[in-house]
Amino acid sequence: MSNPIRIAILGYGNLGRGVELAVRANEDMKLVAFFTRRDPASLKTNTPGVPVYHMDQLLEKKDEIDVLMLCGGSAKDLPVQSVEYAKYFNIVDSFDTHAKIPEHFAACDKSAAEGGKIALISVGWDPGMFSLQRLLGNCILPNGSDYTFWGKGVSQGHSDAIRRIDGVADAKQYTIPVDDALLRVRAGENPVLTTREKHIRECFVVAEDGADLARIETEIKTMPNYFADYDTIVHFISAEELALDHAGIPHGGFVMRSGVTGLNGETQQMIEYSLKLGSNPEFTASVLVCYARAAYRMNARGESGCKTVFDVPPALLSPKSGEELRKNLL
């Protein structure tokens, strides 16, 4: 490609690393810089040719970047960074605190509109692809019910919650959809499911030497919000086992729309979308990167302000021309 889309990454954790790799898989893009709040010299990336700068230098590099990928966390980083940088850059973020999306949208919209840039927020798989499937399902089958199941996969928030318990050295928590619930939804039963009926929580815990295992198990299982409303399974394992068998960050899930059509709602219709992800951050990053292409193109044709996956014409996600897409994928 003669004029690749110039991508920069802010934040080099799992997601930033995923974006770095995803950019390589797209020939019309070029990774031009990493930015970090750490000492740039300390950052060892997988792309040695690409410079690492301190984030204080971001504005200096403004004209060399087409889209800035914000790879920080939703709790503290993105509410500040997305809003601030949308003034100067087309940005893509993966803000995933569902309840705060309207607020985040409003702040980013103001900032991006001011700067004449595109801020594409809450991109990834949930929010992101799952949201898109929920929207499509609702539009196609207005008479129906939505179901979203997550897993099997690692919940970082739940793993962290276990790690904060006294006597816990390390932990990993898997969210697992309950098979019976999936089957009932697929059968068109439209069940009303409790929290407990939808997901199981399975925990692999490394205890500190001499810790009271029974107390730890009780503290996990009774923890409000995180575990109390679920059937929770706790396994105590060694640090070696945790490192060997639970090093990955798999995830996935299901979005289902069960609806009816017909003269009197007599016809069952079922839409199901599912993901089985070997790596949650690598997949999320892959979604972010194709939406970066769309952000760049929307801005290039004069649009600005905050957008979500709901606002992006799908063809803008692809490096292929409309003609190629209609010929080969339609």
Add this chain to the structure above:
Amino acid sequence: MSNPIRIAILGYGNLGRGVELAVRANEDMKLVAFFTRRDPASLKTNTPGVPVYHMDQLLEKKDEIDVLMLCGGSAKDLPVQSVEYAKYFNIVDSFDTHAKIPEHFAACDKSAAEGGKIALISVGWDPGMFSLQRLLGNCILPNGSDYTFWGKGVSQGHSDAIRRIDGVADAKQYTIPVDDALLRVRAGENPVLTTREKHIRECFVVAEDGADLARIETEIKTMPNYFADYDTIVHFISAEELALDHAGIPHGGFVMRSGVTGLNGETQQMIEYSLKLGSNPEFTASVLVCYARAAYRMNARGESGCKTVFDVPPALLSPKSGEELRKNLL
């Protein structure tokens, strides 16, 4: 709703009937007219209050219609009707002859652009929702393979082919995806599958009295293009059994994108979309109707020309505001 979108239907077969019912499920729309090439007095619709006109009267009613739903066939009706009426109406069609889509697009684009209207073509589930999922899968996982399976469901074309055989009174053909193939794809094997390995064809045939069943079975199983490349199962049943057990028009299928991410493609990622449809035409109609909303809105904001599902920002499909969508579905 104070200003509902005014929908008209041209062609009152299974799809037209489906559109009629789907419009009822959407409060922001109103069915204003049926058009038919038959004698209007002979048409018995499910909505007695809505007038039926001969299609020759279409242009007279131009100003009373926001979107014209073309519910004819892809072989003979749509190549003529979509192109002709896109000059005067926003239209939605379900043109599904994949190989001829580029040609149909070009003709509709010229016509719709001339008339300042939107022609939204090839809407439904394949082409349509399946196409959209193929596009998304390709964009997110550029390193991967596409799989589309159809069924279990009735193939009208294959049923018709059997009916043309001498000695056949009636027939219904089901396309069935091969379980083992689905499992291999889901396991991330990226198999190269032959036609025979992907789908089975199961036929329920009513023979005429005294017909040579063995000859009919052989003619079916050896029919080029339709059956010769498949494992085909033939059952002879009575007309009563056909009417009782095979009256519906179910369908469905699977779109899968199996891909890899990571430093050296070491991470497996799997996206799967599936439909289980009690009625193929009612589902297709439900998709057409939400795209009618989008066609109307795109035209209202000044766009014209031919579009496909690839060009439509998903939010335009929904009667809800952007704010509501972000709050409840993102």
